Amino acid sequence: MKRMIDLEIFHFEAAKHCQGLPTNTSNYGALVTIGWKTLSAHCDIIRLLFMWRLLSLSMLCLYKRIFISRLIEIFNSDNKKFIGPTQMLVETCKKYGLLNVLKVSVMNGEYMSMCKWKKMVIERILMRDIKRISIACSLYKVLDYLHVRNASMVSHWWQHAFRNTKYTRINRTIIRILLNVQRYGFNMCLKCNPEVINSIEHVMFQCESTKEIRELYWNNIIRVCPGQLLKEIVKMNLKDRSKFILNGFNSNYIHEWNDLYNATAVFLKYVFKQD
Numbered sequence: 001m002k003r004m005i006d007l008e009i010f011h012f013e014a015a016k017h018c019q020g021l022p023t024n025t026s027n028y029g030a031l032v033t034i035g036w037k038t039l040s041a042h043c044d045i046i047r048l049l050f051m052w053r054l055l056s057l058s059m060l061c062l063y064k065r066i067f068i069s070r071l072i073e074i075f076n077s078d079n080k081k082f083i084g085p086t087q088m089l090v091e092t093c094k095k096y097g098l099l100n101v102l103k104v105s106v107m108n109g110e111y112m113s114m115c116k117w118k119k120m121v122i123e124r125i126l127m128r129d130i131k132r133i134s135i136a137c138s139l140y141k142v143l144d145y146l147h148v149r150n151a152s153m154v155s156h157w158w159q160h161a162f163r164n165t166k167y168t169r170i171n172r173t174i175i176r177i178l179l180n181v182q183r184y185g186f187n188m189c190l191k192c193n194p195e196v197i198n199s200i201e202h203v204m205f206q207c208e209s210t211k212e213i214r215e216l217y218w219n220n221i222i223r224v225c226p227g228q229l230l231k232e233i234v235k236m237n238l239k240d241r242s243k244f245i246l247n248g249f250n251s252n253y254i255h256e257w258n259d260l261y262n263a264t265a266v267f268l269k270y271v272f273k274q275d
């Protein structure tokens with residue numbers, strides 16, 4: 001268990017390292033923007049696929065016969081605790097609601113195709129994993145602006161940087177804002193009004209110190225933004241608008257919006273520019 005926790009910590013640090021994020025970035029937030037699942041979810045997938053490969057072998061295989069006899073012993077044990085790899089596989093199936101599928105298959109001696117099992121396993125594990133990541137993110141106020149969607153989806157800003165490499169540095173700054181690495185919202189704005197909280201929406205839409213620059217680059221966004229989308233953006237309150245923009249307009253990555261992503265990246269670069 002301790003070893004798994006250590007590996008998970010290493011996994012979080014690797015996600016931060018790959019994205020150029022500081023170590024104080026939220027662990028789960030860094031996984032969301034790079035589109036990775038947790039390491040324990042990855043291990044569970046590998047474990048359950050290995051189990052099905054073993055069960056799909058011929059009954060002439062000694063390993064399969066031993067495995068099945070051990071499984072039957074566990075199924076008939078009336079919740080007695082066993083130790084060992086077979087028990088671990090049973091526990092993993094139970095965790096994802098797959099124990100009944102396993103029982104019925106073993107009892108009938110009929111196993112679904114590897115392809116079907118793989119699809120089912122990945123779907124269930126990823127769904128549970130994204131729920132876990134989403135709950136972990138909701139516990140941190142700094143991650144208020146991050147919208148957790150489905151698993152394995154790389155942030156729009158990384159997808160955009162992949163296609164427009166000159167934006168890599170700018171988009172890394174956007175990822176830092178999205179994960180609120182600078183802890184906006186906890187202090188007052190020393191640039192315009194020491195009585196106003198220096199929140200992300202304040203910097204993006206209200207701060208007097210960047211008014212001119214903001215209007216200049218916001219006009220560039222207006223120029224390339226689809227009409228209906230712009231209408232929706234204008235209707236939102238400032239916090240929702242900031243969230244919506246930072247999360248890549250809450251839709252899948254749309255290639256035709258490349259100019260919009262460019263204009264937004266430049267806008268964010270200048271309004272958040274540190275002196």
Ligand SMILES: [Zn+2]
Nearest residue numbers: 189192207208
């Ligand atoms: Zn201000």
